[in-house]
Amino acid sequence: MPARRARRSSLPKHAVLIALSAMFALPLIWMISSSFKTADQAIAMPVVWWPHPFLWGNYSQLFAAQPFFRYFWNTFLYAAITIVGVCVSSSLVAYGFSRLRWPGRDAVFYVMLLTLILPFVCTLIPLFVMYKRFGWTGGYLPLEVPTFFGSSVFSTFLLRQFFMTIPASLSEAARIDGANEFWIYSRVIMPLAKPALASVILFQFIYCWNDYLGPLIYISDPGKYPLSLGLAEILGTYTTNWAWVMAGATAATAPIVILFFFTQKSFIQGIALTGQKG
């Protein structure tokens, strides 16, 4: 829109944006502030905005009472393995849906997209029964194995959208030189797809960091808990000390927000890529 109009009305616009910013930021500010308070100060009336004294002890006490590092480690492991699965399988499948022409391709692709609207509960019980029979329940295998079989439709879709933007002439040139498809996939397309792969890795990491339902159903041993289950336990256990609860929430949030600041571009590009129509 013309800059002239933008400037004329910029004052009310900024007033609205600043008010909205305050609403969006308040919960986070309050979380961080509460995490440095004493238990009494956290629930003090009238509210105390700035912790006084500034208490780091909530974190060390909470980390001593709950195996937080174990939760982090379990989550990292879960994320790392599924990231490998997603990068390998989703990129292969996306390649087949974008860089190759074959009859029925688009029909199969739409079937894959349709699985996005299938509620997860529609397959959950037989899967649980099946994994139990395999002896996989109690561990992360039920959450990890499917990612090696293209279960992350979202990632496949994102990669496919990206592959479509790479000129067909690149593949054709390689084919004329006698390269086979797998060589083109691994030596031509994948190196070009690094930005899209970065987005896929990020989103998968966040997915695992967030995943609650999967571990809730399959993981029962507290020693194997990921962050989400560990946090939920804190909320259930320590509601007498909100400073501790908020220290837990801050500790779970900070790594993701820091990661976001370092990789902002991949985030925004990845989201924009999936927002476009196929």
Place this chain on the structure above:
Amino acid sequence: MHRFSLKWRQTRMGLLFVSPWIIGFCAFYLYPFAATFYYAFTRFTGIGNPTFTGLANFSTLAHDPVFRTALFNTFYYTAIEVPLSTAAALGLALLLNMDVRGQSFYRTLFYIPSIVPVIASSMIFVWIFQPSFGIVNSLLADVHINGPAWFFSITWSKPSFILLGLWGLGQPMVIYLAALQGVPREMYEVADLEGANAWQRLRKVTIPMISPVILFNVIMSLVLSIQYFTQAQVIETPPGSPGTSTMFFVTYYYQQAFTDLHLGYASAMTFLLFILVLLITVVLLRTSRRWVHYENDPR
């Protein structure tokens, strides 16, 4: 003969690359989906074999008041959260698209809540909406409003979850913003030449141009909100309380399937859920032909 073999080679290559998904689709979607359909007509506890009971599960469902409540709560949440968050995400994107100074700062700020881990954001919201010493009620008290018990009030529990959902609208906002930035500027210049005002520009240019993106996002957020579970499960003890005001569909499903081991009954529930989601999607796609505009679309 040569053409035929080329086509066959291409098909084989395509299927080879897609095969991981095809195997996964059969093992993790098709088979369990068919099995769920079968379990819906049985009594099954997970041990031994399911016993066929015909339509018994469905007739029990028809008279189950908790199931009806769960359906109502899920509809309530979906019917308010989806339109509200779509409008708000679109509104924020439009606001940010107006060449504002500090656009990327605001975009970042509005986006961050959506990457806060869902359990953490649930914790934060229970805390700020704490009835007696939460910050929200204390701010309300400053303007002499007696705040409700939010997550712990039968009337306010669902609106509280809707507010929690609205806080995390960063994802669709960024998608809409990207779509808005893809609308060619010339279209606005033409609209300006024809004397269109801001409202007409929005109605006749902006919305039609990004309507496919809106449709995709509305469908996805509908499907997600019909399966609303995690936040309610984490915040409310026991799940579904106060009263049955936060007994959502999946909350009840989880209770039936994984607490009470009524696997056949829970399967019957999901069967109905599937029909429901399918119906909603079909209706949306059908009616969308009236408001969704596809570029270069011969239709």
